[in-house]
Amino acid sequence: MIVFWKWTIKSFQRNMAYRLEYFVSLLNALLYMFIFTSIWGAVFVEGQTKNGLTRELMINYAIFATLIKVTVVKTRDFIGQRVRTGEIAVDLLKPFSLPMMTLADAVGSWIFQIFSRGIPLIALAIYFFEISPPKGFDIEFLLSYVFSFFIFHGLLFMFGVASFYITDNFPLWLLNSSAVSLLSGSILPLQILPESVQKFAIFTPYPYLFYLPSMKLLRDDFPFEYALLRQVLVIVIIYFIGFVMYRYGKTRLHIQGG
Amino acid sequence: MDDSGGEPLIQVSSLKKTFRVLKKNPGVWGAVKALFSPYYNHIEAVKDVSFNINRGELVGYVGPNGAGKSTTIKMMSGILYPTNGQIRVNGLNPFKHKKKYAMKLGVMFGQRTQLWWDLPVSESFDLLQAIYRVDKTEYKKNLDYFNETLGIFDFWSQPVRRLSLGQRVRADLAASLIHNPSVLFLDEPTIGLDILAREKFRTLIKKINQERQTTILITSHDLGDIENIANRLILIDKGSVLYDGALKSFINKHSFHTRMIITFGDKITERKLPPGVTIIEKRGSTYEFELNRREVNYEKMLAALGSWGELKDMIMESGSLEEVLTRIYKDVK
Numbered sequence: 102m103i104v105f106w107k108w109t110i111k112s113f114q115r116n117m118a119y120r121l122e123y124f125v126s127l128l129n130a131l132l133y134m135f136i137f138t139s140i141w142g143a144v145f146v147e148g149q150t151k152n153g154l155t156r157e158l159m160i161n162y163a164i165f166a167t168l169i170k171v172t173v174v175k176t177r178d179f180i181g182q183r184v185r186t187g188e189i190a191v192d193l194l195k196p197f198s199l200p201m202m203t204l205a206d207a208v209g210s211w212i213f214q215i216f217s218r219g220i221p222l223i224a225l226a227i228y229f230f231e232i233s234p235p236k237g238f239d240i241e242f243l244l245s246y247v248f249s250f251f252i253f254h255g256l257l258f259m260f261g262v263a264s265f266y267i268t269d270n271f272p273l274w275l276l277n278s279s280a281v282s283l284l285s286g287s288i289l290p291l292q293i294l295p296e297s298v299q300k301f302a303i304f305t306p307y308p309y310l311f312y313l314p315s316m317k318l319l320r321d322d323f324p325f326e327y328a329l330l331r332q333v334l335v336i337v338i339i340y341f342i343g344f345v346m347y348r349y350g351k352t353r354l355h356i357q358g359g
Numbered sequence: 360m361d362d363s364g365g366e367p368l369i370q371v372s373s374l375k376k377t378f379r380v381l382k383k384n385p386g387v388w389g390a391v392k393a394l395f396s397p398y399y400n401h402i403e404a405v406k407d408v409s410f411n412i413n414r415g416e417l418v419g420y421v422g423p424n425g426a427g428k429s430t431t432i433k434m435m436s437g438i439l440y441p442t443n444g445q446i447r448v449n450g451l452n453p454f455k456h457k458k459k460y461a462m463k464l465g466v467m468f469g470q471r472t473q474l475w476w477d478l479p480v481s482e483s484f485d486l487l488q489a490i491y492r493v494d495k496t497e498y499k500k501n502l503d504y505f506n507e508t509l510g511i512f513d514f515w516s517q518p519v520r521r522l523s524l525g526q527r528v529r530a531d532l533a534a535s536l537i538h539n540p541s542v543l544f545l546d547e548p549t550i551g552l553d554i555l556a557r558e559k560f561r562t563l564i565k566k567i568n569q570e571r572q573t574t575i576l577i578t579s580h581d582l583g584d585i586e587n588i589a590n591r592l593i594l595i596d597k598g599s600v601l602y603d604g605a606l607k608s609f610i611n612k613h614s615f616h617t618r619m620i621i622t623f624g625d626k627i628t629e630r631k632l633p634p635g636v637t638i639i640e641k642r643g644s645t646y647e648f649e650l651n652r653r654e655v656n657y658e659k660m661l662a663a664l665g666s667w668g669e670l671k672d673m674i675m676e677s678g679s680l681e682e683v684l685t686r687i688y689k690d691v692k
Contacts (some may be wrong), residue, residue: 107489111475118477118518154387191473193438196426196461197490199526356433 105205112209115279123217130171130222131229137163137288138230152292158319162290164226165235166315168289171248172219173310176208179203180261181270187357199257200347207254214243230320237318245314247334252306255339265350280305286312295327306335366450367411368542368574369435374444376405376430376598388663404430406598414541415572419566419589419606419646421582423688427598428578432546435576436466448542453502455674462491465573467531469547474519480530481515484537498537505533510562523554532560536567543567545577561587580680586610592680596688608682613687614678619648619660624669633659644671 138160145156154162176327180203183189192199226232260277264270282288284307285296291299291312302308309332316323374674382400383393405427422428433439435446437453437460445558446453450458452515467473488498506512511528514522522530528548535543545564549557567573579585585592585606592609594602602609622645632638635654640647650660664670 103457104486104489107486111478112487114482117473167657188440190436190468191466191471193472194461194464194466195490196458214531266646354439356439 105201108197108202108205108211109209112206113213114209116213117209123231125173127218127221131225133171134164134167134222134226134230137167139292154290154292155324156257159290160230161232161235161319162315164185164230164232166287166290166311167220168219168226169246169311170285170313171222172214173211173246173253174281175207175214175253175257177210177260178257178270178274179206180258181260181274183269184261184264184354185357186304189354190356193351199351202345203258203261204254206255207250211250225269235318236321237323241325242314242317244329245332248329248336249310249314251336252332255336259339259343259346262346262350265347265354267357277312280307281310281340284308285310286315290316294323306339309335368414368416368449369410369412369576370445370447371411371431371435372406372409372445374405374431374434374446376427376439376440377442378402378404380545388623403598405434405441408595408600410593410600412574412576413655414574415568416591417568417575418577418591419585419592420576420578420593420595421585421684422578422595422601426596426689429546431595432466432544432578432670434465436544437461447593450538459476462538463541463609465535465538465543467535467543467548469528469550472519472527472531473534474530475525476520477518479516479518480511480522482607483534484505485532487534487537487634493538497539500538501537502533505536509533523572524551525553528552528556528560532563536573537565539571541572543573543575545575545579547576547579549579549581557581557584560584564588567633582679582684586680601687610678610680610683613683615652616678616682617650618653618676619645619650619669620672620674620676621648621664622672625672627668628666630663630666636660641668641683 123154139157141163143158145151145154145159147156180189180199183192189199192202195202231356256277260270260273263273267273283331284291284302284305286308287310291308294302303328311326311327313328313332317325374649378401378509379399380402380597381387388507395418405424408427408431430439433449435453437457446462449463451463453460458665473487475479475486477495482572484502487493493501502511506537508600509532511530514526515667517526519527519530528551532548538625549560552560561584564577566573568588577584577589589606592602592606593600594609618639625644627644631650635651637649638646639649648660650657661670
């Protein structure tokens with residue numbers, strides 16, 4: 102456990118190493134909020150309701166879904182990148198398991214994002230968009246938010262481990278990013294999508310990423326029964342697949358340069 | 360540290376590694392064909408490698424590019440799974456006893472770093488101390504030792520990305536030894552280092568081997584590394600062992616060329632030399648000859664030179680590992 106936390110702290114420190122990257126990503130998240138609040142502000146007329154969604158709800162959704170997304174999403178493909186460069190060799194040498202290493206790395210980044218992006222963005226959102234504290238901020242939301250992190254990390258681990266089989270996992274990484282954009286609710290709430298897409302989406306892990314916690318935060322009437330349980334089930338399935346892939350993948354790993 | 364009883368510390372038997380590689384024909388059509396109808400080649404990187412290494416030995420593991428050196432080391436390190444064969448180090452199987460095994464092993468890849476690129480050197484060592492559970496007193500003692508021998512405190516608080524190659528290699532070597540491993544694998548450790556840094560590195564490796572009784576296996580394309588520090592040589596090519604034995608015997612047995620530098624007295628009369636002798640250089644009364652010992656022995660040579668004039672001084676240099684291996688690699692090709 103000590104190793105895990107030390108690794109987490111190092112990951113946190115490493116994220117602090119690049120100041121420019123930090124400020125650019127903060128600005129990027131703020132622009133993202135401006136773009137989507139402007140879009141929804143233009144699409145919805147004041148007082149209008151579409152699929153049970155109002156203008157105010159959509160603007161708030163854009164802000165909170167962005168906040169959840171920027172704190173949870175990690176853009177670095179830890180395993181895939183290291184397989185491509187062959188650096189995975191030095192990770193596999195250590196008496197510390199690779200899955201734990203990636204989790205510790207992700208937790209470090211996550212804590213960093215919460216403090217460095219999440220909190221300043223909330224302050225900026227209060228200033229620029231005059232948002233009020235959401236009604237659904239409670240322990241259930243917090244649990245749902247933590248579970249979204251584990252779902253995202255599980256997906257990242259699964260797609261990362263795929264590089265043990267195919268070396269360059271970039272196409273899968275791209276597919277995952279597109280699926281996150283379309284189905285996770287980071288841009289569009291699920292009920293805006295065509296019904297067939299919605300039906301398909303619930304059989305994927307993506308709506309459990311951002312849509313569920315965002316809706317929990319914003320809507321009193323959102324049917325949240327068993328939502329946490331479903332998130333846990335998704336986590337178990339993703340990690341199970343990831344571990345099986347890892348177990349067999351490491352026996353067929355190729356390392357650059359012999 | 361050696362808990363393997365009277366058995367060799369490292370036992371490698373019938374090791375084999377086959378890689379499946381996608382075969383692509385050239386051009387766009389080849390790429391499209393490979394997409395829909397992939398065809399794989401099976402490449403035997405290591406065919407049949409067996410050897411034993413005793414505690415405290417310092418072994419050079421050499422071979423041309425693609426011979427299977429790095430693949431063998433990665434299998435011995437527990438990173439790559441062998442297609443066939445057995446590896447036991449310290450009585451442990453690297454794949455079954457991964458954690459215990461890793462605690463007793465140090466590995467350094469010259470082309471890769473185990474340090475955290477974005478953080479100061481000290482932070483990586485702090486993490487390594489936790490990973491390998493190095494006792495605080497022992498950790499401090501080791502750091503002092505590596506500072507004394509490698510000067511790691513000179514760049515202790517610099518981010519790894521800002522280190523020079525020499526500094527990075529020094530830090531990586533210290534990192535691979537911080538937990539007092541009983542076995543150390545070095546894969547191209549001096550790549551890119553200048554002459555002075557290489558010399559320091561070799562001295563330190565010898566020192567660690569002697570003082571700590573660390574068993575060391577080293578691969579290097581700089582044969583000076585092997586010649587200067589190893590006592591034993593394992594030569595592989597195309598995935599099979601060609602030679603395994605004492606380094607000196609190998610050179611003596613396979614080296615046929617000797618350089619002879621002779622300084623004559625004032626009066627020199629150049630006469631016919633025996634077959635197998637060539638003059639490389641003349642500088643006044645000093646001549647440099649090369650002898651092919653398969654054609655001429657020293658007795659014949661000295662007898663011939665005696666007729667040239669009075670011999671005032673003589674230096675003889677026998678063949679180097681580089682010379683021998685160059686010829687062997689060419690013969691094998």
